[in-house]
Amino acid sequence: MKKFVYSLIICFTVFQITSCKSEAKKEAETTKEEIKTEKKAAFILQDANNSINWVAYKTTEKTPVKGQFNKVNITAGGEADTAKDAINNAEFSIPVSSIFTKDTSRDFKIQKFFFGVMDQTELLSGKLVLENDSIGYANLTMNSVTKKLPFKYTLNGKEFSLNATMKITDWEAQNALDSLNTACKDLHKGADGVSKTWNEVALNITSVFK
Known part of the structure; x- marks a missing residue:
């Protein structure tokens, strides 16, 4: 039972880390997009x-x-x-x-x-x-x-x-x-x-x- 709980915790932690990385990547992409959009005319x-x-x-x-x-x-x-x-x-x-x-x-x-x-x-x-x-x-x-x-x-x-x-x-x-x-x-x-x-x-x- 302890092993099962421990495995669940590890899975949940890995999922959270992956999710955070994914969100960070999306955020970075959005920021790049915004910078592109805000580019001023010469x-x-x-x-x-x-x-x-x-x-x-x-x-x-x-x-x-x-x-x-x-x-x-x-x-x-x-x-x-x-x-x-x-x-x-x-x-x-x-x-x-x-x-x-x-x-x-x-x-x-x-x-x-x-x-x-x-x-x-x-x-x-x-x-x-x-x-x-x-x-x-x-x-x-x-x-x-x-x-x-x-x-x-x-x-x-x-x-x-x-x-x-x-x-x-x-x-x-x-x-x-x-x-x-x-x-x-x-x-x-x-x-x-x-x-x-x-x-x-x-x-x-x-x-x-x-």
Whole structure:
């Protein structure tokens, strides 16, 4: 009887050891699988150093007013094994609250009297499309209007840079321009005494991948 009990204990111990090894092996395989799954793309647009700079114009002499947006969110795409593929078809949104011109009073006026009178004013959004190695367009949504914004671009290694000029009225936002000009009437007067806010905004966007 003792021998029988002893044999049972040995069998049970061997079974437990084998079972533990089997579980450990499965666990190791799962961990390897998870590591494989978590492998990141070589180029991730959200993680790049993204700069969105713009130049607007005031006065008859076309005095430049420089600014930027300090935040951009990549909402779809933006990850690939090449920089070009990471940019192509990437979708983005830009909170207008992230506007920055080094003048808090101006920032407030742009948010309230320009973006604030548009429809759906919280975000600018769009999709980047690269047509060839030097030109593309953004399907840009502003004031609940989506229009193509053509741009020229360069891509040198990890650095992408695009330049575009947008006409605000293409997004049906003349009332926003008029509103801003009224709020900044005296500040937008030139030597001729005429207050003017231009319809044109120059854009320069750069992304430097890590």
